[in-house]
Amino acid sequence: MADQSTPLLPSYSSHIQSSTADIPKAIRHVRPGNYLNIRRTRKAIEGTYVIDPLWEPNIPSYMLPPVRAWESRQNVVLNSEGGHIIADVWIRPGSAGAVPAERAKTRKLTLLEMRSKSEHINVKVRAGPEDPFSLTCSSKSHITVYLPRTYTGLFIALTQSGVVRFSPAVTARMTVFTEVDGTQHCLIGSDLGDEVSRNVEQGQGHGSELHLSTDKGHIMVAFLDEEPHVVVRMMWRIYATLRVSPTVCFAVNMWLLLCMLYGVYVYLFA
Structure with a gap:
């Protein structure tokens, strides 16, 4: 049996090195993974998930859900048809501090998807500025998202009869471009930069994105370090x-x- 006092080492690919001291205590005993897919019919989904988007698991293809030829495999999919979703997602190693130059050159957009047909979604995403991500949340109930303070990216919100609200800190860094029939297009943070903007325009998707959609619920966005009140x-x-x-x-x-x-x-x- 493994010594429980010794933290598990991350299962990164061979060219990525990380010391245990750089890993936050909250996830020091959680082994990073990739291509996580959880689908439940009547049960809620709750958990802490550590993702390394550059790790390509050497496993048979039937171990992963099939994807269509024109689709990209998502790093995290949480789908509950009858329950709520509470997820704390860490994108390593950007969530733990500085990223080596060679790691930054190979950065990859991390794709996160959360869907609940009837219950609320509460998700925290912990990632550094060097690790962009795309988060899609869809529910008929309320959606609450907590972002890192360093988040810079696009934000698209759709609610049929609810209200979209931002914490004061998010509001101070947000620019609203359009609001038409319950759909808002915003930018959180400063400009994306010429290179990132061109990539997004061409569909290459290197900039962070939020896509939140609810039928009757409310949408709330805040930063991770903001207090519950x-x-x-x-x-x-x-x-x-x-x-x-x-x-x-x-x-x-x-x-x-x-x-x-x-x-x-x-x-x-x-």
């Missing part, structure tokens, strides 16, 4: 906009607070 204040504003009674607002926010406390308990002691 920021999101609670955002919920108050949403319900005030919709003219919901104060009693309903209080009940919903108490439920959210209990959910967050439960999440902290599971994270620390489970």
Whole structure:
């Protein structure tokens, strides 16, 4: 049996080296993977996932879901038809600090997809500026996304009858370009730069992107280091906009607070 006091070494490809000291404590015992695909019919999906987008697993093709000839294989797919999704996604090694020059040259857009037919989605993405990602979330309920402070990229939000809200810190770094019939096109951060902008225009996709879509729910976006009460204040504003009674607002926010406390308990002691 392996010594539990010794952290597991990352399963990177041979040309990528990483010392244990560079790995955050929260994921030091989580082995990085790639091409994760979880689909559940009636159960929720909850977990912490560490992804190395450059690792190509040497396994038989039947171990991975088939993809069409014109599609790119996604690094993470979480699909729950009857439950919620709570995911904490780490993109290594950018989430752990500086990236070697040779690693930066081979950077690859990490593709993340979260879909829930009836329940809410809560996802945290931890990645450095050297590791761009594309996150797609689709649900009939609420969607909450936490981004790293270094996020710079496009943001497209669609909600049929809900409200799109941003934390104050995100709002300060956001530029809205269009809002038509519930669809918003925004930029979070500074300009993408000429090279990245050309790549995105040509469909090469080297810039980070957010695509959030919900039918009846609300969309909320905040940074990872913002305190939970920021999101609670955002919920108050949403319900005030919709003219919901104060009693309903209080009940919903108490439920959210209990959910967050439960999440902290599971994270620390489970």
